[in-house]
Amino acid sequence: MTTARPPRPVRERPPRPDARLGDLAFAASSEAQAVVDGGFRPLRRNRAWIALLAGDGGDGPDMADPRHWPDEAVARIAAAPADGGAVVLRLAPPPGEGAATAILVTARQVRHGRRRLLLAARREEAGLDPAAERAAALGQLLASIVHELNNQLSTILAQSQLLSRTVRSQAHLGRLERIVEAARQSARIVTNLLDLARRRPIHRAALPLAEVTARAVELVRGRLEQAGVELVADLPADLPTVTGDATGLRQVVVNLLANASDALAEVPGPRRLWLTLAHDPDGRMVELRVADNGPGIPPAILKRIFQPFFTTKPEGKGTGLGLSLCVSQVKELGGSITAANRTAGGALFVVRLPVAQPAQPEPPPPAPRPAGGAAVLVIDDDTGLGRYIQSLLRREGHAADLAADGAEALRRIDRRRYDLLVTDIHMPGMDGVELYRRLESQDPEAARRILFMTGDIANAELEQFFLLAGRPVIAKPFDDHRFLSVVAQLLRRPT
Incomplete structure (x- = not known):
């Protein structure tokens, strides 16, 4: 005879925790955003929203507060459908801006406890080139x-x-x-x-440019050898570090070397490439030079060579994005990139990057992780990836279970308590978004133990969901160390 399991105790829903990660991302977003309640009272407004809509602070109404908008605009916002569909409205320029362009506002209702509306604003563009x-x-x-x-x-x-x-x-x-x-x-x-x-921001760190460049050379060495190109590299290891993104700078070098290799295909041998690094102490810059003995760059092309989508390669051989990506990466790091023709023949590209500032003293090493592991539930419909994550967690001493979708996860959560829930977003059946919303209403404590993972990093609606949820997100693909570091931080165990 089996006894019925006693009902789960009814718990009062605790107040929403301080979602620091979501708050920081919301505040720092370059997109003007605000969250308002059912009465259009602003609950959250980021700096971009205030800068765009506050005007010059004169005697006019505060347009950063939707309660001061015209009645027809408020009515339009109120019509935002409950299924998350968006409505768009057009506002006159904020006071004090003369003939400035109008403001376009997108309003979307979000299911987040009580009625909430997410507003995003931008200037109306007269036209795009x-x-x-x-x-x-x-x-x-x-x-x-x-x-x-x-x-x-x-x-x-x-x-x-x-x-x-x-x-x-x-x-x-x-x-x-x-x-x-x-x-x-x-x-x-x-x-x-x-x-x-x-136009997303990039990540910065102090990097040895010689090491970054050497790794880039390995990525294109086979291509150069196949094209019969001899590479002469001078990469001193004693140069100061530069500030940059390792993979992004590696891509800059790869693009420059690949472009030079393609140009050298137009000339008979010997085909040579020179790759050098040097330090300019006066300018506090590290300089990377890529030179070749190819045909050079025609003057008409030299003026346009860094423009997006401009390419001289045949159809299907190039996108015209390689050099424009290089410019975007280097300029955002405070550096410069130039192109010229060598007097001895061939092209010369020069990248200049600022020397990194002295690093702050490193904090003392963390205390050893306490003995014993955590209980973690991995939710992903990709069985292979789920089992791989499970093996990583078990190797760290954690007890890890698997669920194929949100519905199975809820059944497991009902049977035991998990210290961490690692869930994918897109899954058949109940996806990660719906799982979070179910937990938020039924088990808020479990909702606060979620780590999202997704490969859908370009989805604007998901970005808004993550901002409102205030839970951490790890983007696919990720490596072992990155994933385990995030898990360790969330479990409050130093990695």
């Missing part, structure tokens, strides 16, 4: 494919790293490392294309 229109189209195209691409790259990374633990041959380990590096580079290329289309 052809390059900007093509960049916008590129962003939309990439957004439609990046999710699936990142999922595949996640599988490549996971399986390669699993193999590296079983292979004993150094030669085979070297090949696996190159596969992992190529997968990471591919993921970064997609992200950089999105950065170009959407």
Whole structure:
């Protein structure tokens, strides 16, 4: 005879925690955003919203407060459908801005406890130039494919790293490392294309440019050898570090070397490339030079060579984005990139990057992690990736269970308490968004223990959801160390 399980105790819903990660992302977003309640009272407004709508602070109404908007605009916002569909309205320029362009506002109702509305505002654009229109189209195209691409790259990374633990041959380990590096580079290329289309900020760190450049050379060495190009590299290891993003700067070098190799295909041998690094102490800059003995750059092309989508390559051989990505990356780091023709013949590209500022003293090493592991539930419909994450967690001493979707996760959560829930977003059946909303209403404490993971990094609606949820997100593909570091922080165990 089985006894009925006693009902779960009814708990009063605690107040919403301070979602620091979401608050920081919301405040720092370059998109003007605000969250209002059912009476249009502002609950949250970021700096971009205030800067765009507050005007000059004169005697006019505060347009940053939707309660001061015209009645027809308020009525339009109130019509935002409950299913999350968006409505768009047009506001006159804020007071004191003369003939400034109007403001377009997108309003979307979000299911977040009581009625909430997420508002996003931007200036109405008179028109886009052809390059900007093509960049916008590129962003939309990439957004439609990046999710699936990142999922595949996640599988490549996971399986390669699993193999590296079983292979004993150094030669085979070297090949696996190159596969992992190529997968990471591919993921970064997609992200950089999105950065170009959407102007996202980049990550900065102090880097040894010689080491970054040497890794880039390894990525294109086979291509150079196949094209019969001799590479002469002078990469002193004693140069000061520069401030930059390792993978982004590596891509800059790869693009410059690949372009030079393509140009050298037009000339007979010997085909030579010179890659040098030097330090300019007076300007506090590190200089990277890529020179070749090719045909050089015609003056008419030299003026346009860094423009987006400009290419002299045949149809299907180039996108015209390589050099514009280089410019975007280098300029955002406070550096410069120039192109010229050598007097001895051939082209010369010069990249100048500022020397990194002295690093702050490192904090003392963290205390050893306490004995014993945590209970973690991994929710992903990709069985291979789910089992890989499970093996990582068990290797760290955690007890890890698997669920194929949100519905199975809820059943498991009902049977036991988990210290951390790691969930994918897109799954058949109940997805990660619906799982979070169910937990938020039924078990708020469990909702506060969620770590989201997704390869859909270009989805604007998901970005808004993550901001409102205030829970951390890790983008696919990720490597072992990155994932375990995030898990350790969330479990309050130093990594």
